[in-house]
Amino acid sequence: MCQSxxxxxEPGSPELGIVSDGTKCxxxxxxxxxxxxxxxxxxxxxPTCTNNCNGNGICNENGNCHxxxxxxxxxxxxxxxxxxxxxxxxxxxxxxxxxxxAPPASTTATTITAVPPASTISTTTEAVEKYYARIILNISFxxxxxxxxxxxxxxxxxxxxxxISQLYSNNNNFVRVTINGxxxxxxxxxxMLEFKSMTNVPLAELQQGTSDGKLxxxxxxxxxx
Numbered sequence: 001m002c003q004s005x006x007x008x009x010e011p012g013s014p015e016l017g018i019v020s021d022g023t024k025c026x027x028x029x030x031x032x033x034x035x036x037x038x039x040x041x042x043x044x045x046x047p048t049c050t051n052n053c054n055g056n057g058i059c060n061e062n063g064n065c066h067x068x069x070x071x072x073x074x075x076x077x078x079x080x081x082x083x084x085x086x087x088x089x090x091x092x093x094x095x096x097x098x099x100x101x102a103p104p105a106s107t108t109a110t111t112i113t114a115v116p117p118a119s120t121i122s123t124t125t126e127a128v129e130k131y132y133a134r135i136i137l138n139i140s141f142x143x144x145x146x147x148x149x150x151x152x153x154x155x156x157x158x159x160x161x162x163x164i165s166q167l168y169s170n171n172n173n174f175v176r177v178t179i180n181g182x183x184x185x186x187x188x189x190x191x192m193l194e195f196k197s198m199t200n201v202p203l204a205e206l207q208q209g210t211s212d213g214k215l216x217x218x219x220x221x222x223x224x225x
Contacts, residue, residue, distance in 0.1 A: 018034060020147040023149055047059060047063030049063060050075060053067065056071040057071060066084070066085060066151060071084050073086060074086075084155060085155055085156075086152070128175055128196065129195045130193070131193045132190070132191075133203060133206075135191070135210070137186055137218045138218075141182075141187050142156070145187070160179055160189060160191075160215070164191065165177055167209035167210075168193075174195055174205075177191055177192065177194070180192055
């Protein structure tokens, strides 16, 4: 069967059919310049980090350590209660403290939307209600969010899931949050909240916890009501 596809793209945008550099394409192999090459070839001459990030992170393309969760920038040597990250990623590398909700402003509303819950599904341990929502982070869209296999994408995703989960830590009905993906427009974060049983206010904790215009250290976009 013969098929063809036509894709209209904005001028200057990356070709959709091209796999991003750094994408895994085999055992110890990654894509580079549209070829599948050995890691030893792909990263020869790339920036290096002092002490190889002390074994608690990786060296990013800017020559800075991207620390694993629980290890502090810039050299991943000191442990702390935080998500890790790098000085390039916009992640919070200060200690995470209990998030105290500020009184909601009377003239603004956080841009968080939800859709009705999906049908109840059965798992081996519990019934779960799913609610799909999005939140807008008022930051520049990082290039690495275009590649779900990128280490910084994974760390960014895990960090947001941790921050949102913390807001629901006192809700015994809450099960988990899963980030489904990101889109440009600042950074549009699409996620799914899961609960043990139906709730009429799935976003209550999130709206209260971001009423000061922040999710952790990330500014949350607000709009006039």
